[in-house]
Amino acid sequence: MGKKSNAMDPTADFSDHSIANLETKGLSQGQIVRRRFIRHRAAVGSLFLLGSIIIFVFSALNLHILFFHYHGWWKYSTTDLPELMYKNCPNDSIGCPTLDVIPKFIDGTGVGLGAHPFGQDDIGRDYFALVMRGAQRSILVMFIIGIIAAVIGTVIGAIAGFFRGWVDAVLMRFTDFIITIPSIIIGSVIGFHFGNLGVMFLAFYLGMFSWTGLSRLVRGEFLSLREREFVDAARVAGASNRRIIFKHILPNAVGVIIVSVTLLMSGAILLETALSYLGFGVIPPDVSLGLLISQYQDAFTTRPWLFWYPGIFIIIIALCVNFIGDGLRDAFDPRQRARLTKRMRTRKVPLENQGAKSE
Amino acid sequence: MTQPVLKVENFTVEYWVDGNWYPAAIDMNFEVLPGKVLAIVGESGSGKSTTGLGLMSLLANNARTSGSVQVKGVEMIGANPSILRKNRGNEVAYIFQEPMTALNPVYSIGFQIVETIRNHFEMGPKEARVRAVELLTMVDIPDPDKSFDKYPHQLSGGQRQRAMIAQSLACDPGLLIADEPTTALDVTVQAEILDLMRDLRTKLNSAILLITHDMGVVADLADEILVMKDGRTVEHGTADQIFNRPVHPYTQELIGAVPILGHSAQRVVATSGTSKPSPVLVLDNVTIQYPKRGRIPAFTAVKNFNLEIFPGEIVGLVGESGSGKTTVGRAAIGLLPIKEGRIEIVGTDISHATQKELFPVRRHTGIVFQDPASSLNPRLPIGESIGEPIFLAGIAKGEALNRKVEDLLDQVELPRSYRNRYPHELSGGQRQRVGIARALALTPDLLIADEPTSALDVSVQARFLDLLQELQEQLKFSCLFISHDLAVIDILCHRIAVMQDGHLVEVGDRDAILKHPKDPYTQRLIAAVPVPNPAEQRKRREARLTAKHS
Numbered sequence: 001m002g003k004k005s006n007a008m009d010p011t012a013d014f015s016d017h018s019i020a021n022l023e024t025k026g027l028s029q030g031q032i033v034r035r036r037f038i039r040h041r042a043a044v045g046s047l048f049l050l051g052s053i054i055i056f057v058f059s060a061l062n063l064h065i066l067f068f069h070y071h072g073w074w075k076y077s078t079t080d081l082p083e084l085m086y087k088n089c090p091n092d093s094i095g096c097p098t099l100d101v102i103p104k105f106i107d108g109t110g111v112g113l114g115a116h117p118f119g120q121d122d123i124g125r126d127y128f129a130l131v132m133r134g135a136q137r138s139i140l141v142m143f144i145i146g147i148i149a150a151v152i153g154t155v156i157g158a159i160a161g162f163f164r165g166w167v168d169a170v171l172m173r174f175t176d177f178i179i180t181i182p183s184i185i186i187g188s189v190i191g192f193h194f195g196n197l198g199v200m201f202l203a204f205y206l207g208m209f210s211w212t213g214l215s216r217l218v219r220g221e222f223l224s225l226r227e228r229e230f231v232d233a234a235r236v237a238g239a240s241n242r243r244i245i246f247k248h249i250l251p252n253a254v255g256v257i258i259v260s261v262t263l264l265m266s267g268a269i270l271l272e273t274a275l276s277y278l279g280f281g282v283i284p285p286d287v288s289l290g291l292l293i294s295q296y297q298d299a300f301t302t303r304p305w306l307f308w309y310p311g312i313f314i315i316i317i318a319l320c321v322n323f324i325g326d327g328l329r330d331a332f333d334p335r336q337r338a339r340l341t342k343r344m345r346t347r348k349v350p351l352e353n354q355g356a357k358s359e
Numbered sequence: 360m361t362q363p364v365l366k367v368e369n370f371t372v373e374y375w376v377d378g379n380w381y382p383a384a385i386d387m388n389f390e391v392l393p394g395k396v397l398a399i400v401g402e403s404g405s406g407k408s409t410t411g412l413g414l415m416s417l418l419a420n421n422a423r424t425s426g427s428v429q430v431k432g433v434e435m436i437g438a439n440p441s442i443l444r445k446n447r448g449n450e451v452a453y454i455f456q457e458p459m460t461a462l463n464p465v466y467s468i469g470f471q472i473v474e475t476i477r478n479h480f481e482m483g484p485k486e487a488r489v490r491a492v493e494l495l496t497m498v499d500i501p502d503p504d505k506s507f508d509k510y511p512h513q514l515s516g517g518q519r520q521r522a523m524i525a526q527s528l529a530c531d532p533g534l535l536i537a538d539e540p541t542t543a544l545d546v547t548v549q550a551e552i553l554d555l556m557r558d559l560r561t562k563l564n565s566a567i568l569l570i571t572h573d574m575g576v577v578a579d580l581a582d583e584i585l586v587m588k589d590g591r592t593v594e595h596g597t598a599d600q601i602f603n604r605p606v607h608p609y610t611q612e613l614i615g616a617v618p619i620l621g622h623s624a625q626r627v628v629a630t631s632g633t634s635k636p637s638p639v640l641v642l643d644n645v646t647i648q649y650p651k652r653g654r655i656p657a658f659t660a661v662k663n664f665n666l667e668i669f670p671g672e673i674v675g676l677v678g679e680s681g682s683g684k685t686t687v688g689r690a691a692i693g694l695l696p697i698k699e700g701r702i703e704i705v706g707t708d709i710s711h712a713t714q715k716e717l718f719p720v721r722r723h724t725g726i727v728f729q730d731p732a733s734s735l736n737p738r739l740p741i742g743e744s745i746g747e748p749i750f751l752a753g754i755a756k757g758e759a760l761n762r763k764v765e766d767l768l769d770q771v772e773l774p775r776s777y778r779n780r781y782p783h784e785l786s787g788g789q790r791q792r793v794g795i796a797r798a799l800a801l802t803p804d805l806l807i808a809d810e811p812t813s814a815l816d817v818s819v820q821a822r823f824l825d826l827l828q829e830l831q832e833q834l835k836f837s838c839l840f841i842s843h844d845l846a847v848i849d850i851l852c853h854r855i856a857v858m859q860d861g862h863l864v865e866v867g868d869r870d871a872i873l874k875h876p877k878d879p880y881t882q883r884l885i886a887a888v889p890v891p892n893p894a895e896q897r898k899r900r901e902a903r904l905t906a907k908h909s
Contacts, residue, residue, distance in 0.1 A: 229734035230744075232694055233797065237748035238721040241714075251738040 033255075036331040043327020050320040053313075054139060060132040076126035078133050078287060082115075084124040094120070097127070097305050118309045121296070127309065134289040135313045137282060138269050141203040142321070145268035148207025150261045153214030158253075160215070161222025162245055172219070179212045187271060191280030199282050203272070210268065214260050221253040255332030262325035266318045273314055289314050362432070363390035364533045364566040365414070365451075370426035370436075372406070372413040380423070383409040385590045387426070391534065391566040398569040398577045398598075400613070401587035402816035403787075410587070411538050411570045415447055431533055449479045452527035456539040458519035462511040468522040469495075469507030475529040494525040497562075498555060516680075517548035524555065531563060538570045545679035545843065550887040550903065553579050572816065574617045575889030578602060578896045586610050598893045616821035617891045618846035621873055637706065638667040639805045639837040640691055645700035647683070647690050660686040661861045664700070668805070673831060673838040675848035675869075677884070678858035684841045685729075687858070688807045691839060692724050693717045705804050722752055725798030725836075729810040731790035735782040741793045742768075742778030748800040767796040771826060788819035792826065799830065806838045812847055824850055845888050849873060857881045 038044055061072040076082065084094055099117035118127040160171040190205040225231065226249060234248050275281030276290030284291065289310040296306035370387040373380040384406040391397045399407045413424050415435060428435040430450050435443065455461035463471060472491040476482060482490070488507070495503035498521040511519055520540065527535060537556070541549040557580060560567055569580055577584060577598070584601040586594040586609065594607040605611045645664045651657040661683040668674050678684045689695045691702060693709050701710045705723045712720070725748075728734035735744050746764045749755050755763050765775045771792040782790055791811055798806055808827070812820040828851060831838060842848050848855055849869065856866040857878065865878040876882045886903045890896045 229728040229730060230736040232689075233726070233728065233734050233744075233794075234736070234747065235694065236692060236721060236724065236726050237797070237800075238718055238751040239747065243751075248736050248739075252736070 033331045037327050040327035040330055042323045043330075046320040046323035046327070050317065050324065053135070053317065053320070057132050057135045057139065061129060061136070074126075074129055074132065076129045078125065078129050080126060080129070081124050082120070082126060084120055094303075096303070097309075119303070119305050121306065127306065130287050130292060131289070131309050131313060133287045134292050134310055135317070137199050137286070137288040138272060138290075138314070138317065141199060141206070141272040141288075142265045142269045142317075144200065144203035145207040145210055145271075146261050146265040148204060149211040149214060149264055149268075150257065152208070153211030154218050154250075154257055156211065157215035157218025158222055158245055158250065161219035162226055162241070162249065164223070168219070172216075175212050175215055178209060181209075183209060183271060184274065187275045188278060188280040191275050199286060199288070202275075202281060206268065206271065210264060210271075214257070214264060217256050217260050218253060221256045222249055225249045225252050255328075259325055259329045259332060262321060262328055266321035266325065269314065269318050269321070361392055363392050364431060365389075365391040365568065366427075366429040367414070368427040368429075370410070370413070370424070370428055372409050372418065372422055372424050374419075375421040375423075383422075383590050384413065384587075387592060389585055389592075389595065391568055393533065393566050394560060394564045395582045396560065396567040396569055396580050397583045397585060398571060398581035399585050399587060400571065400574070400577055402572060402613075402818065404589075405587040406590040407570045407572075407587050408538055411453075411536050411568065414536065414568075415451055415453075416443055417447075417453075445479075448475055448527075448532070449530045450532055451534045451536060452530070452532040454520075454523055454527050454535065454537040454540045457543050458516065458523045459511060459543075461523060462519060462526075464511050467508050467510050468514070468519075468526075469509075472522075472526045472529055475526055479530045490529075491525075494528055495522070497528070497559070498522070498525045500525070515548075516544055517551060520544060520548075520552055521555065524552075524559070528559065528563070532565055534566045534568060536568045536570070539572070540569070541576055542571070542573065546845075546887040546889075547679065547883055549576070550889070553889070554900075554904075556580060573889070574614065574817070574891035575896070578891045578893045579889045579900065581893075586613065602891065602893055612818060614891065616818040618817075618821070618824075618844075618850050619890060619892075620846045620849050620885070620888050636670050638669050638703075639705055640666070640668040640839065641701070641703040642666045642687070642691065643701040643703070645687075645690065645702060646698045647686050647695060648698040659698075659861060661690070664861075664863050666856055666863065666866065668837045668839060670804070670837055671835045672854065673840055673852045675852035675855045676839060676841045676858060677843065677845060677848055677855060679843060679884075681860075682858040683861040684858050685809055686861075688726070688809045688839060688841045691805075692726050692807050693720065694726075721748075722801050723804045724807070725801065725803040725805070726807040727791070727794045727798045727809065727811045730814055731787050731794055732782070732814070734794055735790060737782055740779045740781055741785070744782075745778075745793060745797045745800055748797065752801060754801075763800070767800055770799070770830065771796045786819075787815055788823060791815060791823055795827065795830070799834065799836075802834060803836055806836050808838060808840045810842055813843070820847070827851065845873070845885060857884065 059070075059072060060074045062077055063070040063072070097117055097119035098115055116126050116128065118131055120127055121130065156171050156175065160168040186209045187206060190209075191202060194201045194205055231244060231248060234244050239248070272281055272288065273290030273293070276288045277294040279294065282288035282291050284295075292310040293307060296303070300307045367387055367389050370384065371382060372384040373382045375381075387410055389397060399410060401407045409418065409422075412418050413422070414428050416424065416438075418424070424436055426436060430446055433442065433446065435446065462468065466474075469488065469491050472494060473484065473487040476487045476490055477484070492503045492507055495506055500506045500518055500521050506514070506518075506522075511522070514522060520543075524540075540556070541552050544552060553576065556567065559565070567580070569577070571577060581598045584594075584596060584598055585592055586601065586607070588609050594601065594605065594610045596606075601610060602614065605614055642664055645661060646659065647661040647664075649658045649660060664683075664687060666674070666676075666687075676684045676687060686695065690697050691704075693702075693704075693712060697710060701708060703709070704720050707720050709717060709720055735741065742761075742764050745767055746760050749760055749763055761778075764778060768775050768777060773789060773792055773796070777785070777789075782793070785793065791814075794811070798808075811827075812823055815823060824847065840848065840851055852869055854867065855869050855872040857864045857872065857880070859880050865872060865876065865881050872881060873885060876885055886899065886906065890899060
């Protein structure tokens with residue numbers, strides 16, 4: 001991936017055969033993977049959708065990060081208390097959503113957002129703003145857990161797999177020890193102690209305990225890669241252990257790491273939701289999607305939108321990440337599964353292939 | 360006229376790859392008569408195995424076949440699965456290349472033979488067992504009654520292949536398709552299996568379709584030969600025609616490229632001084648042991664091994680698989696620790712050197728590995744792989760390094776623009792050239808070549824050996840050339856060392872070893888090498904058999 005840059009290095013001496021070089025320039029491993037990924041429609045769609053959701057969600061509300069202040073495009077914040085709406089609500093409920101997606105020629109009201117598209121909560125806070133903040137929290141938690149778990153898991157797995165022997169034994173027994181504790185228990189203990197420190201700390205500590213699966217995968221990959229002859233070749237060339245690990249083995253294990261981190265991230269978003277639902281995760285007045293669901297679970301029969309909107313966001317984000325992970329796995333897996341339709345089976349051979357290809 | 364067992368007309372196989380159909384075998388036409396052997400010869404990717412599998416619709420899902428394949432008059436293409444099932448095993452049987460993967464490891468070989476028998480005949484388990492033991496006796500498995508209950512891993516490679524053959528003969532098939540039946544075996548075992556197959560053909564009068572790339576095997580067994588290239592039939596004729604009067608240029612090239620034992624020119628070591636120079640590599644009484652792991656006991660791979668290599672000399676190390684020759688090669692370059700003895704490279708003792716101490720020695724050594732697909736980092740452009748030793752030795756950087764890499768590519772006759780390519784874009788032969796370029800990057804005094812040609816096709820191998828010889832004459836490095844192929848060693852080496860079971864059996868000048876071997880093991884090894892010439896091979900075979908019986 002990064003290695004491709006060498007082909008475009010302007011300082012490289014290609015002047016005398018630049019044309020030949022253009023003709024023969026092959027595809028790098030990264031380009032091949034990208035191509036296969038793009039062929040996976042669900043994954044590309046999910047990537048696009050997830051990107052849009054992230055931009056949409058993070059631009060909706062005011063953001064204050066250190067000295068950076070951003071003014072969101074949505075008129076309410078999570079702390080505003082506008083007047084509760086009573087009009088036109090079903091079952092005499094309050095604060096119902098004003099979002100109308102049914103066009104005018106069917107019900108005569110037309111498409112529109114209204115004052116509170118997702119409705120209002122008990123005390124009149126705008127539910128759209130709450131859901132946006134919750135989704136921000138969830139996405140943030142997902143990325144922090146993903147990054148921390150990826151770093152710890154890769155380092156521990158790589159060291160264990162490369163050095164083997166007692167190093168491997170110690171690290172893997174440590175990993176086993178952490179695996180034996182159910183993550184929901186770890187999460188609730190962490191949430192109980194550190195939940196009040198804010199969502200960042202929660203995500204950080206959860207990340208510290210979610211690397212186990214990844215480290216085992218990376219270890220397995222290293223164990224098999226270190227026996228490959230190119231590692232011996234590098235050693236004969238005089239490469240140090242550090243160079244062998246980072247330059248020769250790690251880039252070859254990148255597929256496994258990316259795929260498993262992606263799937264780990266979709267698990268992380270559900271873990272945060274579950275913890276918040278149980279009351280061990282994000283603590284009010286902060287908001288998260290799981291917390292919103294847990295707060296309004298009693299209202300499900302009378303005001304179902306309080307349940308539906310955060311739920312829909314959880315499902316869409318988790319599904320998108322899962323699809324992307326799936327697409328990546330297919331892209332990194334060299335054995336493509338070609339599905340043949342009947343129409344393809346009977347297709348004629350194009351003329352230029354008649355000469356048969358060798359290999 | 361007798362009816363052919365197999366009749367193939369306009370047979371075409373195509374594969375669906377990346378949204379297009381690519382033909383792998385085009386317009387095949389041939390027939391096999393009972394008791395005859397038709398050999399399909401070709402290099403890798405020529406479509407020979409595809410043809411073999413396609414005959415009985417055993418291909419992967421992304422393949423389609425057209426044309427006509429008749430087994431004893433029954434059409435197989437588009438036949439319904441029950442007809443195919445009835446014919447597989449019963450009329451047509453397969454012998455695969457790798458018996459270890461073709462036999463199921465969790466069942467005893469007897470069980471697997473009985474399974475085939477009872478699938479096709481109404482037979483009780485006891486009768487089937489009797490028949491299976493009979494088959495095992497027929498293929499000369501020692502102690503068939505006991506071997507019946509053995510599992511594949513308990514047998515040697517040759518015995519496994521015999522068991523496979525016994526299984527395929529279970530229903531007296533009219534046609535045996537043998538796909539590279541001896542490629543995974545050592546020469547001595549290969550000779551035995553070929554004898555067995557020839558024997559069975561005369562005994563059972565079945566036809567054999569032999570698929571192989573080894574011209575020696577073909578010369579030994581085939582009546583008729585079909586040469587394939589890029590999916591097409593290039594030439595089709597009797598064995599005598601193809602070997603002695605090939606018409607098509609490709610066939611001529613193919614036969615010309617096969618190295619023949621005892622036919623290469625005299626080679627003299629170019630020595631610089633008059634006095635005897637000091638050796639580049641000394642292996643003195645070396646013992647190498649793989650330490651015990653868990654419950655697996657320690658294994659001594661090499662015992663009391665002595666060898667010296669002098670400057671400018673190529674020494675061939677021959678032996679069958681498991682004889683410890685690769686172990687010697689890896690220890691000689693400091694990749695494996697030794698238990699006893701002394702290894703010296705260019706005057707430096709590396710017997711018990713640490714990684715740091717080895718670093719300066721690395722400059723004087725290079726190694727070419729067996730499998731070009733695995734010996735290059737798939738994520739590095741080959742230019743970086745070649746330049747790595749130079750970069751790490753701190754000799755050149757940046758611009759100067761680029762120039763050095765280009766020089767090396769020139770030396771191994773690869774275009775400079777290949778520098779930015781990735782290994783998977785290169786063919787096997789090209790990758791092996793890259794391997795050489797990397798090994799020679801620091802102009803080493805000693806090159807270890809571990810079976811560098813065993814993964815290559817013959818024509819590629821011939822070019823590769825030429826290149827290696829040229830480079831050696833130019834750069835005057837010494838070389839330890841490890842191979843199981845005596846013909847290759849014959850072309851390249853000045854001296855030959857023969858290994859068996861971790862011991863050095865015999866060492867001496869090339870001609871002395873090849874023409875007048877003293878040790879019985881060496882004699883057997885040389886006698887077992889098949890020669891790509893039907894008439895001569897028949898003579899050799901008879902000589903070998905009389906030697907065996909006397």
